[in-house]
Amino acid sequence: MSRPETDDIPSLKEKWKDYLQENSLNTTQQRETIVEEFLACKGHVSTDDLLENVRGENKKIGYATVYRTLKLLVEAGLAHARDFGDGQTRYEVASDHHDHLICSKCGLVLEFEDDEIEELQDKVAQRLGGFKIVQHRLELFGLCPKEQGIEGGLCPNETVSEG
Numbered sequence: 001m002s003r004p005e006t007d008d009i010p011s012l013k014e015k016w017k018d019y020l021q022e023n024s025l026n027t028t029q030q031r032e033t034i035v036e037e038f039l040a041c042k043g044h045v046s047t048d049d050l051l052e053n054v055r056g057e058n059k060k061i062g063y064a065t066v067y068r069t070l071k072l073l074v075e076a077g078l079a080h081a082r083d084f085g086d087g088q089t090r091y092e093v094a095s096d097h098h099d100h101l102i103c104s105k106c107g108l109v110l111e112f113e114d115d116e117i118e119e120l121q122d123k124v125a126q127r128l129g130g131f132k133i134v135q136h137r138l139e140l141f142g143l144c145p146k147e148q149g150i151e152g153g154l155c156p157n158e159t160v161s162e163g
C-alpha cells in the first residue's frame with residue numbers, strides 16, 4: 001500500500017498543468033521545453049545533464065531556468081530528487097516505485113523493488129506507533145565486485161553491456 005500509483009507521461013502532463021494553474025504560474029516556451037525534455041529522460045539526470053539535452057532544442061535556455069523548473073517539477077510531483085552521495089542532486093521521472101543500490105566508488109546505480117522489503121517497511125511503521133507509510137526512499141550504498149577488488153570481479157555495468 002505504500003507504493004505511489006503509476007503515472008504515465010500524458011497524466012504527468014495533466015498534473016503539471018493542474019499544478020501551474022493551482023499556483024497561478026504561467027508557462028513559458030522555455031519551461032515547456034524543459035518539461036518535455038525531462039519527461040523524455042530515462043534514469044537519473046543532474047541539472048547539467050538536462051541542461052545539455054535542453055540546449056539541443058533551444059540554445060538560449062540557461063542553467064538557472066533548468067534548475068528552477070526541476071524544483072517545480074519535484075513540487076508538482078512529476079520528479080523525484082535523488083541524492084546518491086556524490087554531491088550532485090539527480091532527478092528522475094516519477095513513475096513506478098523503486099529503490100536504489102549505489103556503488104559509492106564507481107557510482108553505478110541499480111534500481112530494484114523487493115516486495116519483502118516493502119512489506120517489512122509497512123510492518124515496522126505499524127509497530128512504531130501505528131504509522132501508515134505514505135512515501136519512502138531507500139538508498140543502499142555499497143561497493144560493486146570490481147570496486148571491492150575481488151579478482152575477476154565485474155561491475156554489474158560491465159556484465160550487462162557484455163550481454
Ligand SMILES: [Zn+2]
Nearest residue numbers: 098099118138
Ligand atoms: Zn521501496
Ligand SMILES: [Zn+2]
Nearest residue numbers: 044092098111
Ligand atoms: Zn531510479
